[in-house]
Amino acid sequence: MNVLILGASGLIGGNLARHFSKNLNWNVLGTYFSYAAKNCVYFNTLNPEDPKNYSIKSFETDVIVHCGALTWVDYCETHEGESHDKTVKSTAMAIDLAKRCKSKFVYISTDYVFDGKDGPYDELAQVNPVSIYGKHKLEAENLVYASGLEHLICRVTNVYGDEERGKNFVSRLIEHAISKEKKEIEFPSDQYATPVNAKDVANAIGHLLSNDKIGLYNLSSTDYLNRYQLAQRVLKLFPDNKIQIKPILTSELDQAAERPLFGGLIPAKFIKEFPTFEFSNVDDYIKDFLNEN
Numbered sequence: 381m382n383v384l385i386l387g388a389s390g391l392i393g394g395n396l397a398r399h400f401s402k403n404l405n406w407n408v409l410g411t412y413f414s415y416a417a418k419n420c421v422y423f424n425t426l427n428p429e430d431p432k433n434y435s436i437k438s439f440e441t442d443v444i445v446h447c448g449a450l451t452w453v454d455y456c457e458t459h460e461g462e463s464h465d466k467t468v469k470s471t472a473m474a475i476d477l478a479k480r481c482k483s484k485f486v487y488i489s490t491d492y493v494f495d496g497k498d499g500p501y502d503e504l505a506q507v508n509p510v511s512i513y514g515k516h517k518l519e520a521e522n523l524v525y526a527s528g529l530e531h532l533i534c535r536v537t538n539v540y541g542d543e544e545r546g547k548n549f550v551s552r553l554i555e556h557a558i559s560k561e562k563k564e565i566e567f568p569s570d571q572y573a574t575p576v577n578a579k580d581v582a583n584a585i586g587h588l589l590s591n592d593k594i595g596l597y598n599l600s601s602t603d604y605l606n607r608y609q610l611a612q613r614v615l616k617l618f619p620d621n622k623i624q625i626k627p628i629l630t631s632e633l634d635q636a637a638e639r640p641l642f643g644g645l646i647p648a649k650f651i652k653e654f655p656t657f658e659f660s661n662v663d664d665y666i667k668d669f670l671n672e673n
Contacts, residue, residue, distance in 0.1 A: 381404075381406045381407070381442050381443065381589070382406070382408075382439060382440055382441045382442045382443070383396075383400050383406050383407070383408050383409070383441065383442065383443045383444075383589075384408075384409050384410075384411070384439060384441040384481075384483070385400075385408060385410045385411065385444075385445045385447060386411050386423065386425055386444065386445065386446045386474055387411065387412070387413070387447035387448035387449075388408075388410025388411055388412065388420050388447070389410070389411075389412035389413075389414075389415045389416070389417030389420055389544070390447055390448075390543075391539055391541060391543045391548050391578050392447050392488055392536070392539060392578050392581055392582070393410060393445070393447040393448075394410075394417065394542075394543060394544060395541060395542065395543075395579050395582040396408075396445060396447070396581075396585065397410045397419070397420075398582070399579065399582035399583055399586055400582070400586060403583075403586070404586055404590070407439075409421065409434075409439045409441070411423035411425075411434065413425065413448065415545065418544065421434035422434060423436065425446075425448055425470040425473050425474055425477075426465060426466070426469060426470055426473060428473060428476075436477065436481070440481075441481050441483045442483055442484065443483055443484045443485075443486060444474060444477060444478045444481065444483050444484070444485050444486070445486040445488070445585070446470070446471060446474040446485070446487050446488065447488050448466070448474075449466060449467040449470070449471075449488075449516075449517065450462060450463050450467055451513070453492070453511060453513045453635075453637045453639075454636040455636075456511070456512045456513040456516070456637065457511060457512045457513070457636040457637040458636055460512050463512055463513060463516050464516055464519075467513070467516040467520055468516050468519045471487065471520035471523050471524070472523055475523060475524065475527045475529065478527075478529055479527070484529070484530045484531065484532070485524060485527065485529045485530070485531040486531065486532045486533075486534065486585065486589070487520065487521065487524045487531065487532070487533045488534055488536065489517050489518075489520070489521050489533055489534065489536075490513075490517050490535060490536065491535060491536075491537040491573065491574075491643040491644060491645050492509060492517060492537075492640060493507045493508075493514050493518040493521065494507060494508060494509070494514075494640050494643060495508040495509070495510050495640055496510070496639065496640020496641045496642050497640075497641075497642060499640065499644045499645075500572075500573075500574055500600070500604060500642075500643065500644030500645055500646050501598070501643075501644070502598065502645075502646040502648045502649075503596050503597065503598055503648060503649045510638040510639075510640060511637040511638050511639070512637065513637060521533055530594055531595075532585070532588055532593065532595065532597065533595070533596045534581070534584075534596075534597050534598075534599050535596070535597070535598050535599065535645055536576055536581055536598075536599050536600070536645070537573045537574060537575075537600065537643060537645055538573040538574065538575040538576065538610075539575075539576055539577075540575055540576075540577060540578065540662065540665065541577045541578035541579050541665065542578070542579070543578070548578075549607075549610070550575070550610075550614055550665070553614045553615070553623075554614060554618070554666070554669065556621070556623055557614070557615055557621035557623060558618065558621075560621065561622060562622040562623075562624075563622065563623045563624070564623075564624045564625075564626065565611070565623060565624070565625050565626070566625075566626045566627075566633075567606075567607040567608040567610075567611045567625055567626070567628065568606065568608065568627075568628055568633060568639075569606050569607070569609075569627035569628065569629065570606060570629055570630050571607050571630055571639055571643070572604060572606045572641065572642050572643060572644055573604075573605070573606075573643045573644045574601055574603060574604055574643075574644035574645050574646075575601060575603050575605065575662055576599060576600050576659065577601065577660050577662075577664075577665050579660075580599070580601065580659050580660055581599050583657075584597075584599045584650060584654075584659075585599075587654055587657065588650075591653075593653070595649075596649070597647070597649055597650045598645035598646060598647045598648070598649065598650065599645070599650060600644065600645040600646065600647050601659040601660065601661050601662075602659060602661055603662060604644055608625065608627040608628075610662065611625050612625065613662050613663065614662065614666060617663070617666045617670065647659075
């Protein structure tokens with residue numbers, strides 16, 4: 381199978397590329413736009429005519445996975461046009477590319493399509509985004525539904541794991557803990573979600589594609605934590621760290637974008653179809669990290 385991953389320079393895209401190529405022996409072409417990640421080619425999803433673009437046609441892709449979006453939630457709130465371009469318009473362009481290539485389309489979405497009043501959410505829950513980021517992710521989802529393409533929409537949240545730039549929440553916290561630098565950090569104690577390892581996301585999407593699945597799937601672990609609890613879970617495995625953490629309410633943070641406080645996802649549909657699949661948790665990830673370092 382030939383798989384084109386748009387946005388393979390990011391956390392999920394990078395893990396997809398590694399899993400597909402190493403574990404499934406699929407031919408993978410990963411693209412980047414702003415960050416030139418290893419083993420990726422340049423492709424500007426917003427401008428298919430960019431002369432620097434890699435020639436996608438030569439790859440003859442069977443599946444296009446679109447990971448690209450503007451994920452800085454507070455920035456999206458104050459830069460609505462840019463958010464729309466990088467999340468909605470880029471998805472529309474990626475859909476057009478999939479139609480030209482006659483390929484299956486996979487879209488990575490989020491629990492921010494919900495209002496966070498009664499999560500975690502299963503696949504049948506009513507959407508109601510409360511931020512620009514969430515509204516644009518939902519708008520992009522709807523473009524996929526309306527495209528007529530054979531497609532998968534995979535919702536995830538609080539993704540962590542191995543990443544070339546180490547930008548995700550857990551990786552940054554581990555880096556701070558290892559450095560033994562003295563820090564005081566506040567974490568919201570009222571923002572709940574279901575953290576998931578990007579490696580598990582890649583493995584799950586591999587299962588879905590290998591079995592010709594289509595439609596909407598939630599992908600999440602068994603953890604249901606707020607941000608403060610997640611930080612506690614990480615730091616307890618680094619007993620020599622010099623970090624002091626403090627719980628704080630979201631209302632005290634003065635963030636530009638409203639958060640879905642009781643967010644998170646229930647992967648009911650995926651688990652029903654793949655009952656033997658095991659999602660790992662943050663403890664598993666950190667223990668593996670410590671064994672390898």
